[in-house]
Amino acid sequence: MTHAPQIKIAATYMRGGTSKGVFFRLQDLPEAVQVPGQARDNLLLRVIGSPDPYGKHTDGMGGATSSTSKTVILSKSSKADHDVDYLFGQVSIDKPFVDWSGNCGNLSAAVAPFAISNGLVDRSRVPENGMATVRIWQANIGKTIIAHVPVVGGEIQETGDFELDGVTFPAAEIPVEFMDPASDEDGEGGSMFPTGNVTDDLEVPGIGTIKATMINAGIPTIFVNAEAIGYTGTELQGAINEDADALVMFENLRAHGAVKMGLVNSIDEAASRQHTPKIAFVAPPADYVSSSGKAVHAADVDLLVRAMSMGKLHHAMMGTAAVAIGTAAAVPGTLVNIAAGGGDRNSVRFGHPSGTLQVGAEAKQVNGEWTVTKAIMSRSARVLMEGWVRVPGDCF
Structure with a gap:
């Protein structure tokens, strides 16, 4: 019996806040996965190692918790006055589905550093030294996020002394602003209190x-x-x-x-x-x-x-x-x-x-x-590993 060989896809494994996930540039994904659909979901499930009845993610990049079973797809923004489009996929651990219904606020802190390092932000917007302001379009919920990333010598400053409870080691501080964060399920505004009552x-x-x-x-x-x-x-x-x-x-x-x-x-x-x-x-x-x-x-x-x-x-x-x-x-x-x-x-x-x-x-x-x-709020982010992830070529 013939089995499809593995393929490799450029990816970066990053921590953002108290979460971590696998980050992709949209352009680096296989063509069939560059659009929403079952092929995309199947690929991300295989990358993470889900569904896993053992609850360990031994055969994938996931960490078998909601905080570590995450995927991110980024591209240059199609929105005016934005730098990068950010799409977040929460991968179920024990079931075969990816939830696209919301954002990950923790990984939002890692979006801007990844976008700068991977050529998704115009270099004219990145100072040689100082704070780079990155305008993020959160595509899941249709909202704007502004991240302020420290830059030293033209490179992202990842190390620092900012301590975040829930993260073992200190790192550089990244203030993150969630603009007009109240929205309905389609990201179209809606009432902040959908029932009309605060309680x-x-x-x-x-x-x-x-x-x-x-x-x-x-x-x-x-x-x-x-x-x-x-x-x-x-x-x-x-x-x-x-x-x-x-x-x-x-x-x-x-x-x-x-x-x-x-x-x-x-x-x-x-x-x-x-x-x-x-x-x-x-x-x-x-x-x-x-x-x-x-x-x-x-x-x-x-x-x-x-x-x-x-x-x-x-x-x-x-x-x-x-x-x-x-x-x-x-x-x-x-x-x-x-x-x-x-x-x-x-x-x-x-x-x-x-x-x-x-x-x-x-x-x-x-x-x-x-x-x-x-x-x-302030978070921090750090690249943990970069290169390629490998998955069986017929998994999607």
């Missing part, structure tokens, strides 16, 4: 009726109070991810919230849309010990947040969910704002399983509708 009663069979804040900002996110579902907000991954009943409960909660937000038409449909919406729970400040052993004191944070990603508790915080947190915190009456002590605020520092993170956002009411102009 709703969400009825979920097996749980009952609980308060929820459902917001479209950064990424569609459902916030509930930790106490309402039997938690404190100080939990680490093991407390959730090793509890099969808890995982079922969170998915049930997420699915019902997705229907109420208008993101899906039925509970069953939510199963094929794992990347969005996110589900998170919040609590007032409290002392706890992070996953690295670092003590987080109540006085260090405004509130506690724990978030689920692709069916598991995230080890830190998704960048897009951090945008949702910062935005919701700026709106009086949301569960996030209340957990942070209420009142007006344009930034918030929250505790997550790996430590703390600060995110800023400015929200205001226009004709009775809440809107936010931008949210900003």
Whole structure:
């Protein structure tokens, strides 16, 4: 029996924020994969090593977690006043699909360095020394992201002393601005609060009726109070991810919230849309010990947040969910704002399983509708490996 030989595709393995993924230039992909469709999905699944019933990604580039099963396709921007188009694919670990419904805020920090290094940004926009401002078009959600990348001697400065909880080693700081981050599922604007309320009663069979804040900002996110579902907000991954009943409960909660937000038409449909919406729970400040052993004191944070990603508790915080947190915190009456002590605020520092993170956002009411102009946070990024990935030539 004859088997197709492997092919090689130019790629870069990068960390961005607390995530990492495989980055491609659109022009380097096989012709059949340069357009959306099953061929593209099949190729990316094989690159990552999914679906993997063993949950290890031994035969691929994935890391068998939602934070490390990611792919990015970049090209010179087709949009005016933008430098690069950024398309993000969240690869399922145990199922044969790629979710294109949202952005990865963490990997957004790696887009600009990759784009500069790979000739996707006009060199006239990159200083010999200083900060390069890269205008990114986030194609999944139709939004603009502005990243500020340090440049020394005409080259990207990757090393530095900026520490990010959830990342082992320090690196250079990259401020990232998410412009007009509130959007509907098609990236066409829409209401920041799809139900029209900053807080709703969400009825979920097996749980009952609980308060929820459902917001479209950064990424569609459902916030509930930790106490309402039997938690404190100080939990680490093991407390959730090793509890099969808890995982079922969170998915049930997420699915019902997705229907109420208008993101899906039925509970069953939510199963094929794992990347969005996110589900998170919040609590007032409290002392706890992070996953690295670092003590987080109540006085260090405004509130506690724990978030689920692709069916598991995230080890830190998704960048897009951090945008949702910062935005919701700026709106009086949301569960996030209340957990942070209420009142007006344009930034918030929250505790997550790996430590703390600060995110800023400015929200205001226009004709009775809440809107936010931008949210900003600092991340870091680093090239881990570059060259080619190899996959069987008949996998797509």
